[in-house]
Amino acid sequence: MGEYQQYRILVINPGATSTKFAVYDGEKQRFKKTVEHSAQELKNFNRVFDQYQYRLTMIIEALRKEDIELTTFKAVAGRGGLLKPLAGGTYLVNEQMVADLKKAERGEHASNLGAVIAYDLGQQLGIPAFIVDPVSVDEMEPVARISGLPDLERTSLSHxxxxxxxxxxxxxxxxxxxxxxxxxxxxxxxxxxxxxxxxxxxxxxxxxxxxxxxxxxxxxxxxxxxxxxxxxxxxxxxxxxxxxxxxxxxxxxxxxxxxxxxxxxxxxxxxxxxxxxxxxxxxxxxxxxxxxxxxxxxxxxxxxxxxxxxxxxxxxxxxxxxxxxxxxxxxxxGEEELESLALGALRVLRGEEEAKEYV
Ligand SMILES: Nc1ncnc2c1ncn2[C@@H]1O[C@H](COP(=O)(O)OP(=O)(O)OP(=O)(O)O)[C@@H](O)[C@H]1O
Ligand SMILES: CCCC(=O)O
Missing domain, CATH: 3.30.420.40 (ATPase, nucleotide binding domain)
Incomplete structure (x- = not known):
């Protein structure tokens, strides 16, 4: 299984028109796959959440084809979605987070699926699930929040x-x-x-x-x-x-x-x-x-x-x-989102950073 086996991580990045996922042994990418979803396929789903089983099955099938045993993972990391405003960092996915994403109060976004898929797999396998620097990271200072109209506040949603x-x-x-x-x-x-x-x-x-x-x-x-x-x-x-x-x-x-x-x-x-x-x-x-x-x-x-x-x-x-x-x-x-997810989870697994709690 190699020297990095103790830190094998599955990372999942669901995007609007694709699902990208990868397996990392430590910092080393062992396997990566991007599955494109045609508009035709996605139009059968009313809500992003309805795509849950479809995307999960595809990931599990791909890992099976590569002979990568689910039981060899030490953590799963998914792209965090439209959560409440949060400081940057790595968060342990918990039930509260999953519930908030299912409600999608801040909107539908494919990345809302990342934490939920990671959590369910983590629960099945008895390993932690993380998200890293979700799109709702909000570290704006008070002065940046003023829009010019009291009814409207500037908010932070970004890459x-x-x-x-x-x-x-x-x-x-x-x-x-x-x-x-x-x-x-x-x-x-x-x-x-x-x-x-x-x-x-x-x-x-x-x-x-x-x-x-x-x-x-x-x-x-x-x-x-x-x-x-x-x-x-x-x-x-x-x-x-x-x-x-x-x-x-x-x-x-x-x-x-x-x-x-x-x-x-x-x-x-x-x-x-x-x-x-x-x-x-x-x-x-x-x-x-x-x-x-x-x-x-x-x-x-x-x-x-x-x-x-x-x-x-x-x-x-x-x-x-x-x-x-x-x-x-x-x-x-280009973007390094899969690697960033793996590195964020690794920092926690190695004790270099403490996972934040989502409340
Ligand atoms: N070699 C290239 N030269 C010029 N433009 C490129 C090249 N490769 C990709 N692009 C452009 O980059 C854009 C997509 O960027 P990227 O892949 O970072 O976006 P995404 O992952 O779909 O969305 P986002 O980054 O917003 O989450 C497209 O307009 C694409 O045409
Ligand atoms: C919402 C920020 C990320 C994106 O634009 O997709």
């Missing part, structure tokens, strides 16, 4: 898992701890999160579902009066408007695709709008990085650009041109 993992990695490369540095991290995926990290805390962030730059499928911040007018125009239902803001906005609304590579191809072939949108995306992200640098009073050790779009030389160069006067820019393309 905390990848942002914190990448920040830890870059800090380590600098010979420092995450808790000793100040970074602005821009996660550019299907959604976009830009956050100032001050000595290990994410003290502000554009809520990736409703503020900041637009993204492949989200609108980001919109002109408020025009938005209100559109909501009351009678043209769209509540559900249609919500869909526009969170899954059918951004590049998709203008061009019918969320694939940045396709948009780049269109621009290369002379599509003027595609070209302008790529400029606008980089422009808005750079502007947000500037704002978050002001939050850190200019004391920024590194700006980090990560997520799938960080593979795009065009977007990265455009952003860098505008923000390199602030601090050195580090590019970490």
């Amino acid at each position: 905390a898992l990848n942002m914190k993992a990448v920040a830890r990695k870059v800090a380590k490369e600098m010979g420092k701890k995450y808790e000793e540095v100040n970074f602005v991290v821009a996660h550019l995926g299907t959604g976009v999160s830009v956050a100032p990290h001050r000595q290990g805390r994410m003290i502000d962030v554009n809520n990736a579902k409703e503020e900041g730059p637009f993204s492949p499928d989200r609108c980001g911040g919109l002109p408020a009066s025009q938005l209100v007018k559109l909501c009351y125009s009678g043209k769209y239902t509540y559900e249609e408007m919500r869909e526009k803001l969170t899954s059918k906005g951004g590049l998709y609304a203008y061009l019918g695709t969320t694939d940045l590579r396709e948009v780049e191809k269109m621009a290369d072939q002379g599509h003027e709008l595609a070209n302008l949108l790529l400029d606008a995306l980089a422009y808005q992200v750079a502007k947000e990085i500037g704002a978050m640098s002001a939050v850190l009073e200019g004391d920024v050790d590194r700006i980090i650009i990560t997520g799938g779009i960080a593979h795009s030389t065009r977007i990265v160069n455009d952003i860098m041109r505008r923000v390199k006067f602030i601090a050195p820019v580090v590019v970490v393309p």
Whole structure:
């Protein structure tokens, strides 16, 4: 079974259109699989929770095919979903957390399934289940919560898992701890999160579902009066408007695709709008990085650009041109969510960090 057997961990990241899962022996990835779910398959499920058995069976089948015995795991870690606002870190999944996710009071999100699948497997196998830096990590300071209207409070929903993992990695490369540095991290995926990290805390962030730059499928911040007018125009239902803001906005609304590579191809072939949108995306992200640098009073050790779009030389160069006067820019393309889940669980198993209790 090898030297790492004592820390074999199953990690599970349910996404909107895929389930990614992996087996780690210590830090070493032994097996990884991504199963894509077509819109056709998913349309049979009304709620995210209805997909529970479907996704769980698929994971168990895949492990069986690889001859990986469930009994060899020492822990399961799932991506944490839309929970109540929480400090970052690794949490032990408990019944309260599972109940909150089943209620989905903060909304439906595929990541809501991560903790529940992990918990049920953990219970069956008699091992702990964890979540790490869920999307609802909220380390915002009071001053960041003011929206400008007492009825509305700014909230923190972001790609905390990848942002914190990448920040830890870059800090380590600098010979420092995450808790000793100040970074602005821009996660550019299907959604976009830009956050100032001050000595290990994410003290502000554009809520990736409703503020900041637009993204492949989200609108980001919109002109408020025009938005209100559109909501009351009678043209769209509540559900249609919500869909526009969170899954059918951004590049998709203008061009019918969320694939940045396709948009780049269109621009290369002379599509003027595609070209302008790529400029606008980089422009808005750079502007947000500037704002978050002001939050850190200019004391920024590194700006980090990560997520799938960080593979795009065009977007990265455009952003860098505008923000390199602030601090050195580090590019970490892609996301490391599976590894981050494994490392978060490992820190606890090795006693380097205490698992937080969810109450
Ligand atoms: N090599 C590449 N060059 C340019 N863009 C890329 C490349 N690879 C992926 N992308 C773009 O990155 C985006 C997806 O990023 P990513 O995979 O991080 O998102 P996700 O995991 O679906 O969502 P999220 O990060 O919001 O949770 C898509 O627009 C995709 O086209
Ligand atoms: C809600 C934050 C993560 C995402 O945008 O999917």
